[in-house]
Amino acid sequence: MATKQSIQKAYIDYVLTEGEQPKSVYIFAKKNKMTEAEFYNFFGSFDAIEQSVWTDMATTTLAEIKTQEVWPQYTSREKALSFFYSFFEHAKSHRSFATYSAKKINKGFSTPKVWEGLKAEFEAFSIVILQDGIESGELTDRKFFAERYKDALWVQFVFTLNFWINDMSSGFEKTDEAIEKGINVTFDLFQRSPIDNLIDYGKFLAKNSGIKEKMGF
């Protein structure tokens, strides 16, 4: 009896051995001794399998990090770091597949289909930690921008993923460095910074020093 996992496994095995997707669902199903109907019970296409593997990597990571005893004590920054580290630690065992799948992706602005589920998981997670961070005062709530924080994190995630795929250092130590430094910079930007104070001061002056009148606004 085929299961979601057994189909994923058979599919990964196939693409990594053959270097390409099976010609048709019919051939794939026959080779793995299941009916086409069984296959379609779980997935609508081969891309759907790939998508599910990526999505599962995110869900497993999330489930795993949340069981860590320290999780509730983490700040938003640390929660993001923890996700990144665990994701890539976990991804190590799927590295061949990840490389195969990611290299197929056309570089463009829209999110590739196979990452849609992954992105959804990641975003849901980002929104929660960012919201928590804003509520606790760790991060600054800025008009317009605060809603875009999650996109910044996703961009960083994709960047790190590409970095990891090209990382040849032992134990992927460089990726660890990229995560530590990258997330810290991003979260530094999310925090209250001199720019906020500058804008605030500017607003104050505009209201109270009569600049508007003098400059003829």
Next chain:
Amino acid sequence: MVHGLKNMSDQQKEQNSIPTTKVQRSAKFVSTGFKIGGNYIKHYSKKLFNPELNNDELNSDNAADIYESLSELKGSALKVAQMLSMDKNLLPKAYVDKFSLSQYNAPPLSGPLIVQTFRKLFGKTPEQIYDKFELRSTNAASIGQVHRAELKGKKLAVKIQYPGVGDSISSDLKLVKPFAFRLLGMSEKELDIYMNEVEERLLEETDYDLEVRRSIEFSEACANLNNVVFPKYFPELSGKRVITMSWLEGVHLKEFLQTNPSQELRNQIGQALWDFYNFQQHELRAVHADPHPGNFLITPEGKLGVIDFGCIKEMPDDFYYPFFSTTSSDLLESKEETIKAFRQLEMILPKDNPQQVEFYYTMYKEMIGLFAKPYVKDTFDFSQSEFFDKLYAYGEKIAKMPEFKQARGVKHFIYVNRTNFGLYNILHELKAEVKTDTYKPHVLLEY
């Protein structure tokens, strides 16, 4: 109270960004170069109006700028800063004061990165390995940080290294070079010999597997010394970037001195330090070459705790004998043999003419005479400032002499000087009087 160097909360300046790529790092150094240039302009324009002005302010401005850029770079550059600061005999005082700060500054690793480091090394999280593990470290060292942990009722100290430290050492040292030129006034070729020596030691320091092996070796070899204690090391809980050892209770030198300890207690600690170093130098011929105060603790029982064996300098015979024999007045009596020893140490070079030989002989004899003062009688009182003033004065004097523009002496001097002057400085701060005949140099009278 604790291991490591200092409380992060009172870090001098919070570091939010570390320049990562080589280009960025270079940019950092370039901007420092500009600033120093600026300092000189400032200095000389002031001097136009006030010819009396001495170099102190200039030196201190320069040191502050170099320090600022080094401490933003972290890692190995920081180590070089530390090293320069230990060599008080080489650098004017103002540089030294600023550089000493670098011994106490480093940004912390994030909690998740610590968890990640453990998972990579042991396949487990710290909380799965220890019964208790404090994720927030209160103490930083220049290439890592220390955490408290507990296992089976035993208190532990866990030292964790920043990732990528080893990688950046060589490139950092290349970046430090131009500054070393300026500070030490050496040519590139001479500097290379010394820089390679420093690089070698620094790379060893990043190898925690090696550090654990050596720590065990040295703590066993030194086990019989009076009033010196070592943590117990746990190789099975240590690895490439983690060291687990038992927690030593105690305070650092500075805090110890604030408690106004009795002369007797200060002497006891001073004696322990003296014995620890001289036993290693003269009996083991390999020495803990990082005598900065952060590596020691003074326990509540008044013992000296040694907590870091990252930097070990081994002394080959062809360095040990000529150098330490010159500390004995028996050898110094024979000018001929002394010159031979100096030649072996490359303090006098084959191409030197007779006047130069005479000149360097006199200068180095004076230096060694100063260095060996503590060895001359069986006790030495390190509290007297006179001895140190003479040392500094000598250092400043030769720093101004064109004859010493060129570096002399074999590469081993860097760490051996750093060790011994570091030791003298700590003893001076302790104001200790110690028996200096406990472990004496082995002397060879003919060369």
